Amino acid sequence: MSDPQRFGSDRAAESAWQEELKDLEARWFAFLDKLEAKMEELCSAALPELRALRCDPDSQQIYLRVLAGVQGQLSRIREKAYETHDAKVTDTWYLFRSEIEFTNPFYMTGNAFRDNCDERYHAFEEAYLNWYNLLRATLQDNLEEEYRQILEILDSARESFCCKQCGAPISVPPACFISTHLACPACSTQNTFEPGSKARELPFIARDLAEKRVTPFYQAYQQGGRTDALYRRYLRARYDELNRMLPDLREHHEMLYHEYTASHRQGGQDNG
Amino acid sequence: MAENKTLSFLGSLKKAASAQKTYLAQEETPPGMDVALCPNCGAGRAKHDGLTHCAYCGYQFIDTELGDGIYLKKEDNSPHV
């Protein structure tokens, strides 16, 4: 039902609507342009900082906090777009629909307004997601190097540790990331091995690094119709990587491999 | 100055993030090897004596029964003293 109080005659009402929609659409586009520019400015400045922090072994906690802070700003920008879309696009569209009959040819103008604004909004959301993913990708930046450092620490420990009682060399299991008791092969005294704080991070770094290394397999699975065979190939690659990095957890990895392949076969979701 | 606002935000963010302590932050520790001597009689622990009790004075190091774990195994329980 048209509302004669709002714009007088139907003709005048349509013309007023035309102006209003045109103006709102232009402002919505300009508004998102500005928000996108802000996202770009923020992330372009933050990414080099984040990469530098990520590669500094002493700054890992600071890195995580700054990353969360930058993501927080990205969220604020996204919320601003969301709230404005609600208030300016959606509400206007509802008001238009309440005033212009569905059968009126002019209704199409409102429809086009909504479609154009929504399409622009989707492009903004894509830009947001792109920045979000670029920020998150910094988490993977230094994994190979961190892994290499841990291996170096553990390898030098493996070669240098001797029995505290008699001095004979004691062999430490490879990739031993937890404290454990090791008997001296010469005098049989139980020594206690402590891997140290860095090596204790090994299972977490191995998990992320394995995922990073098998990304091509995951992409092949996703782009190849998400078949069982491709999923199995991806999981096999993932757990082979983990078995290499954490040989003492092989039994657990194989358990997960069988569980995930079975649930995928039964139509369950992937456990990527 | 739009750019300055972003840069000053990032500067302030980094400053606050660096100034704050991490919840339950631990000191960095290097790898190490040690032997636990019996607090009661000073003896070391030998492999065949197990990990749970001192073979010499019977002092209890560990008050639980070991099963088969990652490195620790049932055989690591001391024979009953």
Next chain:
Amino acid sequence: MGKDYLEPIHGISLRDYAAMAKKFAEGVDEEPIFRVMGIDRAIWDELNTLWPQRMAEDESFEVAIKYSQYFSDETPHPRLDAVKADVSAEGAANLERVKNDRYFYEELSGAREAAFEYGLDGSQWLLETFGINLADFQSAAMKHGEENFKIDSEQLLEYLEHQRKKKAEYAAKFAAERGGDVADDVEF
């Protein structure tokens, strides 16, 4: 199925493990925890690897669900009750409120999230500002989470709306400390 996922590991039950994990998260030193439980660090390291493995392997999620119940269980643990974290008088009062006043809990949840979004360790911030440690906060969260199944959806939405509102208030405060949000000057 074959494997009994609830069978103790090295003689330590899931309940014992959850109670120990809670003490660690409260900030209690490892030495007294190990002493009263009669274990050493090598045993703890295996427990802390093997129990989470079981949670990941168990498709029924029973281990994970029970773990979280034990974690928030307020029945004193026969051995670990003797080991206590340092809690200030103010912290203890705030904790009581967080446990019993759902709105206060929602406020602090929102506040903690806002702290994270402005570059702070939210758990440390909660400890410094309200004297509540993460373990106690998580335990209260689990308790309120269970309540969600018993209340009607309108009530639940009201709690969530309260959290959203409070998060925005704290976010505005943190933003002011950083000189304002970067997109503050962008207007429609």
